[in-house]
Structures are given as structure tokens and as C-alpha cells.
Amino acid sequence: MGTQVGAEDLLLREFAMTIDGRTVTTESTAPVYNPATGGVIARVPVAAREDLDAAVGAAHRAFGVWSRLAVEERQAVVSAMGDRLEEHAESFIALLTAEQGKPRAMAEWEIYGSVAWLREIAKQALPEEVLEDGPDRRVISRHTPLGVVGAIVPWNFPLLLAVWKIAPGLVAGDTVIVKPSPFTPLCDLAFVELVQDLVPAGVLSAVSGDDDLGKWMTAHPGIAKIAFTGSTDTGKHVMASAAGTLKRITLELGGNDPAIVLSDVDPGKVAPQIFWAAFQNNAQFCNAAKRVYIHDEVYDAVRDALVAYARTVVVGNGAHADTQLGPIQNAPQFAKVQEYFDDCAANDYTFALGGAIDTDAPGWFVPVTIVDNPPEDSRLVVEEPFGPILPLLRWTDEDDVVRRANDTQWGLGATVWGADLAAVERIGRQLEAGTVWLNEVHEYSPHQVFGGHKQSGIGAENSLHGLAEYTNHQTITLNKAPDAVA
Numbered sequence: 001m002g003t004q005v006g007a008e009d010l011l012l013r014e015f016a017m018t019i020d021g022r023t024v025t026t027e028s029t030a031p032v033y034n035p036a037t038g039g040v041i042a043r044v045p046v047a048a049r050e051d052l053d054a055a056v057g058a059a060h061r062a063f064g065v066w067s068r069l070a071v072e073e074r075q076a077v078v079s080a081m082g083d084r085l086e087e088h089a090e091s092f093i094a095l096l097t098a099e100q101g102k103p104r105a106m107a108e109w110e111i112y113g114s115v116a117w118l119r120e121i122a123k124q125a126l127p128e129e130v131l132e133d134g135p136d137r138r139v140i141s142r143h144t145p146l147g148v149v150g151a152i153v154p155w156n157f158p159l160l161l162a163v164w165k166i167a168p169g170l171v172a173g174d175t176v177i178v179k180p181s182p183f184t185p186l187c188d189l190a191f192v193e194l195v196q197d198l199v200p201a202g203v204l205s206a207v208s209g210d211d212d213l214g215k216w217m218t219a220h221p222g223i224a225k226i227a228f229t230g231s232t233d234t235g236k237h238v239m240a241s242a243a244g245t246l247k248r249i250t251l252e253l254g255g256n257d258p259a260i261v262l263s264d265v266d267p268g269k270v271a272p273q274i275f276w277a278a279f280q281n282n283a284q285f286c287n288a289a290k291r292v293y294i295h296d297e298v299y300d301a302v303r304d305a306l307v308a309y310a311r312t313v314v315v316g317n318g319a320h321a322d323t324q325l326g327p328i329q330n331a332p333q334f335a336k337v338q339e340y341f342d343d344c345a346a347n348d349y350t351f352a353l354g355g356a357i358d359t360d361a362p363g364w365f366v367p368v369t370i371v372d373n374p375p376e377d378s379r380l381v382v383e384e385p386f387g388p389i390l391p392l393l394r395w396t397d398e399d400d401v402v403r404r405a406n407d408t409q410w411g412l413g414a415t416v417w418g419a420d421l422a423a424v425e426r427i428g429r430q431l432e433a434g435t436v437w438l439n440e441v442h443e444y445s446p447h448q449v450f451g452g453h454k455q456s457g458i459g460a461e462n463s464l465h466g467l468a469e470y471t472n473h474q475t476i477t478l479n480k481a482p483d484a485v486a
């Protein structure tokens with residue numbers, strides 16, 4: 001067993017990888033930046049290939065022990081991880097804000113959400129199913145663990161989306177190696193180290209590194225499954241690399257979620273909901289509403305109410321008490337978001353709000369920006385900006401708006417808003433998306449399946465469907481006839 005790391009002030013400690021139950025540092029390190037200031041707040045190890053090999057070897061050795069434990073024992077460990085995280089929640093909230101940029105309310109949502117996921121996934125199990133049991137024959141269907149899982153985690157929700165992979169993997173009987181995003185590795189490294197005394201050495205490891213590390217993991221012959229959350233383009237590379245060893249994969253990828261607003265809404269009431277559907281986590285959210293289709297009869301009123309509400313929202317350093325939206329998390333994403341601002345300006349689209357980025361200010365801040373009815377084929381509508389710039393679009397015909405909403409390579413989520421519940425549900429059932437929220441948004445549960453249609457992903461997370469993704473199906477048949485073999 002490992003030893004518990006003190007987490008009273010995670011911002012002042014040295015960060016290390018965890019391999020085979022031990023902390024590991026490397027000569028090569030990489031900086032981690034506070035996106036609100038641009039300053040370096042920590043340095044983390046950059047793993048070499050032999051570090052990954054060591055983690056995979058340890059995970060294989062641990063798998064024999066861990067996979068043979070009763071599921072109740074594994075569930076108890078995962079639940080205890082939730083307890084441990086809750087004990088140190090304040091430190092992790094501060095650390096998450098420092099490395100990711102999100103304000104306290106959003107950091108609390110992620111940290112306490114991680115606690116809840118650990119505890120609730122720990123209640124799940126996949127019991128054997130007896131398909132046939134007669135005098136002469138018994139047939140059982142069961143789930144068996146895969147082996148070593150590589151969990152590749154993004155930078156927008158670094159701890160929660162790690163937990164979405166760690167918890168079901170461990171409950172299923174797999175061992176897990178976490179690769180954090182190089183932009184936000186601190187919470188993941190600290191969490192894995194924090195819980196080492198709860199698991200046998202090698203069951204849960206964390207390795208940090210650059211883009212090479214991800215490529216080594218997806219191609220590594222000792223890793224049985226890759227669970228990846230990130231962009232669609234990167235997901236395609238993961239899938240191609242994993243094909244060499246026919247790894248199991250779960251891919252939760254990008255989205256261009258439509259929101260459809262009916263003509264019978266109250267503009268003042270729906271505007272705040274639409275705002276947070278689009279801009280929660282500063283729109284760095286695969287499930288953010290990225291295109292808002294507003295019925296022509298209420299378009300102007302909803303647009304104006306949305307702009308008025310947006311003007312009340314405070315953008316700033318997440319460490320400040322009044323901040324509601326933080327910065328873009330990293331410099332490459334900041335540059336990508338700026339491309340959409342430049343494209344809108346170059347094409348003379350109308351900005352209902354915002355439109356100009358102050359590139360001289362410290363940190364990677366982007367103003368909340370709303371674009372008034374740009375063309376349907378504009379980059380802003382067709383692509384995924386992953387930043388706080390939102391197109392509003394008019395519609396009048398129901399069949400047409402459903403067609404436009406579905407006219408995308410993605411299918412992660414969607415929302416419909418209206419007072420006519422029959423119409424809301426009728427439209428929602430026609431949308432090609434893994435999750436369709438009706439008169440609400442971003443309601444998740446450990447027991448609610450989550451996954452994308454089309455190029456938004458493969459496989460599922462959460463619920464028993466998500467737990468099954470970490471297992472093989474196995475059928476056992478028994479011929480009980482007394483003269484079967486003798």
C-alpha cells in the first residue's frame with residue numbers, strides 16, 4: 001500500500017507521478033500555468049517511455065490481485081476515495097481554480113461532483129445472469145474485467161472526467177493508469193497520490209507528460225482499453241492507434257449542440273437558462289449549447305433579454321469571490337477562439353454583444369460575445385469554437401429547424417425550450433444526439449447513460465452501460481449430464 005499525501009495546501013507542494021504505489025519524479029519537467037494570470041504555478045514530470053512501461057508492468061501485476069477481490073471490496077475502496085476527496089475538498093477547489101481558471105462555484109460543482117460519482121458508481125455492479133439452468137445444462141452470462149485501462153483526461157473538467165473513468169474501471173476489476181492533460185495535471189496527480197493507501201500498489205497510477213505520452217499509451221500492447229475524452233480530431237487518432245492492438249475504446253468527443261427555442265417562451269425567464277447552457281465553464285464544455293435557434297416571433301425579445309442578462313455576468317479571475325466566468329484555459333485554445341472572432345469581423349457579422357478581445361491584458365480572457373443571426377454555413381455555426389462566442393439563428397418552420405439542428409457531424413447533446421410540452425418533446429425526439437434536455441440542461445447522473453451519436457463518440461459513460469464498457473462479456477456453459485465425460 002502507498003502512503004497518504006498531505007493535501008492541506010496543494011498549491012505549495014511538489015507534484016509527482018505515481019507508479020507502482022510510489023511517487024516518481026523526472027529530470028524533465030513542464031510548466032503549469034494559471035490561465036487568469038499567465039504565471040507558472042507548478043512544474044510537473046514529463047514521463048519517458050520507460051516510465052509508462054513501469055506503470056503498465058505494475059498495473060499488470062496488480063490486476064491479478066485486484067480483479068479477484070469481491071466486487072463489494074472494490075466498491076468499498078472506490079467509495080472511500082470519495083470520502084478522502086471530500087475531506088480535502090477545499091484544497092482541491094483552490095487547486096482546480098488555479099490550474100483550470102474556473103470560478104469557485106464551478107470548481108465546487110466539479111470537486112463535489114467527483115465525490116458523488118465515486119460514491120454512486122461504487123454502488124453499481126454487473127451480476128451474473130443465469131440464462132438456462134435445467135437438469136442437464138446451465139448457461140451463465142457474466143462480465144469479466146479487461147485488464148489495464150488507460151484513462152486520457154481533458155483540461156476542461158480535469159478531475160471529474162478522470163473520476164468518470166477511474167471509478168467504473170476500478171469497480172469492474174480493472175487497473176487504471178491516468179494521463180492528465182498537460183495543461184491541467186495538478187488535481188489528477190494530487191488525487192491519485194492522495195488515495196494510494198486505499199489500493200494495492202499498481203492498481204491506480206498517474207503519469208504526466210506531453211503529446212508523445214498519449215501516443216505511447218494508445219499503441220501500448222499492455223493496455224487493454226483506452227477511455228478518452230477530448231476533441232473529435234484527436235479521438236480519430238486515438239482510434240487509429242488503438243486499432244493496432246484491437247484495444248477497447250470509449251471516446252467522448254466534441255459537440256455542436258443545438259438549442260431550439262419555441263415561440264411560446266417567456267424571454268426574461270428563458271434567457272438566463274440559455275446563457276448558462278451556452279456559457280457554463282466559459283463555454284469550454286463539449287455539451288455547451290453552441291447554436292441557438294430562436295423562433296422568429298420571439299427572436300428579438302430573446303436576443304435582447306440574453307444580451308441584458310449577459311451584461312450582468314462577471315468575467316474575471318476565478319479566485320475572486322464575485323467572478324462567474326473565468327478565462328480560456330490555455331494559450332492554444334485562446335488563439336483558436338480568436339480565429340472565430342476574426343472570421344466574424346472579416347465577414348461583417350453583427351455582434352449583439354462583445355466582439356473584441358484585449359490581447360494585451362494579462363491572462364487568456366475573452367469577452368462574452370453573441371453574434372446576431374450569422375449565415376448557417378459560417379464557421380461559427382458549423383464548427384466548435386469551445387469558447388464564449390455564440391451564434392443566434394432564426395427559425396419559423398419546425399421541420400426546417402430540426403433539419404438544421406441535425407445538419408452536423410456531431411451528435412453529443414441538444415436542448416429544446418418551450419411551454420408547449422408536447423411540441424418540446426416532439427421536437428426533442430427528432431434530434432440526433434446522445435442526450436436531449438427538455439426545458440433544462442446539463443443535468444447529469446452517475447446512473448444516467450452518457451455518450452455521443454455520429455462523430456461525438458463511441459461507447460458510453462456512466463450507468464450500468466458505462467460500467468459494462470470496462471468489461472468483457474463471457475458466456476459459461478456447463479453440461480451437467482452424468483455421462484457427459486465419463
